[in-house]
Amino acid sequence: MTKQHANWSPYDNNGGSVVAIAGADYCVIAADTRMSTGYSILTRGYSKISKLADKAFMASSGFQADVKALQKHLTAKHLIYQHQHNKQMSCPAMAQLLSNTLYYKRFFPYYAFNVLGGLDTEGKGCVFTYDAVGSYERVGYSAQGSGSTLIMPFLDNQLKSPSPLLLPAVDAVTPLSEGEAIDLVKTVFASATERDIYTGDRLEIYVLNAHGTHHEYMELRKD
Template identity: 90%
Template structure:
């Protein structure tokens, strides 16, 4: 048992894992469906993924009440934006809004760790990863939640580009095809479920591309 698992608190509910991978013309966002507190599983079928716009999907891990409050606030701000501009926010615009929202609450922050995925104005996949107070960056892939310390080394091994100190800097998107990215996401969740007690039951996968959105589910360990 890890130190993180042993020293749990009531604010750890809805731990789990969230992953996003950006490709040249797609983005994959995934999260498990287990919500738990300590050693008690509250539900095995809870979605950690929220669709903020047609081309922006948010996956969050942390304290359930704070996550719901954050999603409600973002939905209200997006509705105001649509009335004012007669269009939906792009994923990079939503990323900036999320950063501003988290930073505004920095002295009493949302206990929420977020990864935002979608498509930019050029149709490329984009992933933005955050800390609790709004610092963010655009990356090719990211993971958040209690299983992220297990998942990120796996993704680094499979997707990390060569050092920009040795070669010209490469694009942030990953070289995998859409199907390869989905298979990789399924693999990392199977691996994380073996070691993280807060990750399990099912993985929900959202794929965004030029054709729209589709969802897939895959069963994980339930113990």
């Protein structure tokens, strides 16, 4: 089975794939740990997931230096927020902050493609997906990165998210149980690893629910 070299920028040194799925009372955020440039693998153990708050995690694909700069900026902004309000940001508030931050840099944007996942103030799972200049949307599931063109059709087929144009609006959370969502994430990454040369090595999964945060790994193909 041949793998494809995605149409990915030569300046990108962190291809791979990131995925998030929101449920009624949980959120699953996952990413592979391969960091590569061109046909060279730089490391097999790079985490693409960043904890921004207790109930907000960001998974990013793109240029690694820009991703790190963005994470550092958001962390500093969140620290200021905590000092001023004596509490952490909710996931929807962090989503707005991320959008503002990306839009502020729109004329020289961060080369970072982000998915923000977590729990909202009601305890529901929430996923926000972004383009490079801050346009965002709350969805039931999303994928970014070089493997997203392989993963999103799979998720669309399995989850059938309601259109945001429906009136009255339909809740964006997916109908899967937490265990089913985790199994689906593992399946889509196993599939994407077969075809995308930038996705592989190891899968890192974070699960957020009312009991806290659960962290696990799954091995992927290493060739």
